Amino acid sequence: MKIAVLPGDGIGPEIVEQAVLVLNALGESFEMETAPVGGAGYEAHGHPLPEGTLKLAKEADAILFGAVGDWKYDTLERALRPEQAILGLRKNLNLFANLRPAILYPELAGASTLKPEVVSGLDILIIRELTGDVYFGQPRGVRECPDGPFKGQREGFDTMRYAEGEIRRIAHVAFQAAQKRDKRLTSVDKANVLETFQFWKEIVIDVHREYPDVALDHMYVDNAAMQLVRAPKKFDVMVTGNLFGDILSDCAAMLTGSIGMLPSASLDANNKGLYEPSHGSAPDIAGKGVANPLATILSAAMMLRYSLNKPQQADRIEAAVKKVLAQGLRTPDIFEAGMRKVGTREMGAAVLQALV
Numbered sequence: 159m160k161i162a163v164l165p166g167d168g169i170g171p172e173i174v175e176q177a178v179l180v181l182n183a184l185g186e187s188f189e190m191e192t193a194p195v196g197g198a199g200y201e202a203h204g205h206p207l208p209e210g211t212l213k214l215a216k217e218a219d220a221i222l223f224g225a226v227g228d229w230k231y232d233t234l235e236r237a238l239r240p241e242q243a244i245l246g247l248r249k250n251l252n253l254f255a256n257l258r259p260a261i262l263y264p265e266l267a268g269a270s271t272l273k274p275e276v277v278s279g280l281d282i283l284i285i286r287e288l289t290g291d292v293y294f295g296q297p298r299g300v301r302e303c304p305d306g307p308f309k310g311q312r313e314g315f316d317t318m319r320y321a322e323g324e325i326r327r328i329a330h331v332a333f334q335a336a337q338k339r340d341k342r343l344t345s346v347d348k349a350n351v352l353e354t355f356q357f358w359k360e361i362v363i364d365v366h367r368e369y370p371d372v373a374l375d376h377m378y379v380d381n382a383a384m385q386l387v388r389a390p391k392k393f394d395v396m397v398t399g400n401l402f403g404d405i406l407s408d409c410a411a412m413l414t415g416s417i418g419m420l421p422s423a424s425l426d427a428n429n430k431g432l433y434e435p436s437h438g439s440a441p442d443i444a445g446k447g448v449a450n451p452l453a454t455i456l457s458a459a460m461m462l463r464y465s466l467n468k469p470q471q472a473d474r475i476e477a478a479v480k481k482v483l484a485q486g487l488r489t490p491d492i493f494e495a496g497m498r499k500v501g502t503r504e505m506g507a508a509v510l511q512a513l514v
């Protein structure tokens with residue numbers, strides 16, 4: 159089995175290094191090959207998603223991705239910015255299903271900005287459609303405003319759109335995920351205003367007929383944002399479009415106290431996937447050895463479960479992470495008085511040590 163390792167920018171290389179050490183300690187024979195991506199791709203080959211990197215990602219069975227982005231690339235034209243690497247990988251590899259779990263580890267209940275009783279025991283799964291919506295819809299650009307009071311001025315525009323098949327396939331992923339959990343699915347839309355999401359809702363209702371054992375409800379995205387902060391434990395699985403999912407998943411991540419703890423998987427129709435921490439490249443702390451490697455290590459666990467068909471190995475990693483948290487080890491992002499503050503390497507080494 160071949161794993162493409164794409165560390166990227168900022169803290170990416172440091173945290174991916176720890177996840178690779180953990181993968182190598184499992185006693186499996188994974189073939190791993192590393193390639194530059196994002197700003198690192200631009201530096202090495204003049205493009206955030208160099209041809210060789212895309213080729214490697216295509217032929218691998220799974221991709222372990224760090225993070226991309228650094229403010230030093232903010233002045234580049236859009237096509238050359240680091241973010242285009244992750245968008246390009248999602249689109250080129252058809253990774254349409256993004257799974258973002260938000261789990262609160264009991265040991266970290268105090269790290270949340272919400273009251274412990276609101277978040278303790280939180281375990282929700284956000285399923286975000288990842289290759290459609292206003293992120294990729296055409297046409298887009300800047301043009302002369304064709305009508306209205308600002309006619310003749312320049313205007314920026316994007317296109318929100320979802321094809322029926324795109325909605326159906328993400329709905330199936332969501333219903334099937336709900337079947338494996340508490341069998342409750344909330345579809346998040348903006349059907350009261352947007353045609354695209356009125357259509358989304360209709361299709362989700364239609365797909366629901368195949369999953370009568372799952373309880374489906376619908377929520378407008380603004381209300382969903384409010385409910386996530388008010389009573390997040392009411393949710394089990396949420397499914398939504400690309401843009402709403404981007405926003406809601408950051409919100410859900412923060413409920414747990416540290417976005418540094420949360421993994422994610424982006425899957426195609428055959429469960430080939432790209433695995434990355436839910437957080438970004440954090441250039442402000444890059445190279446300081448303080449980044450939390452646990453989200454990336456947990457992403458490697460998701461990779462074992464969803465793409466490499468090694469659920470027991472995934473369990474081993476997840477158990478090891480729980481153990482180091484119980485031992486009181488904390489990187490600065492999740493540190494609380496009385497705990498032991500450790501850096502990236504020390505945290506990775508502790509997970510290795512805790513593997514049984």
Ligand code: IPM
Nearest residue numbers: 226227241242244245404407
């Ligand atoms: C994410 C990120 C990306 C997105 C950026 C880096 C393009 O915010 O994975 O959530 O908007 O999808």
Ligand code: MG
Nearest residue numbers: 404405407408
């Ligand atoms: Mg985001």
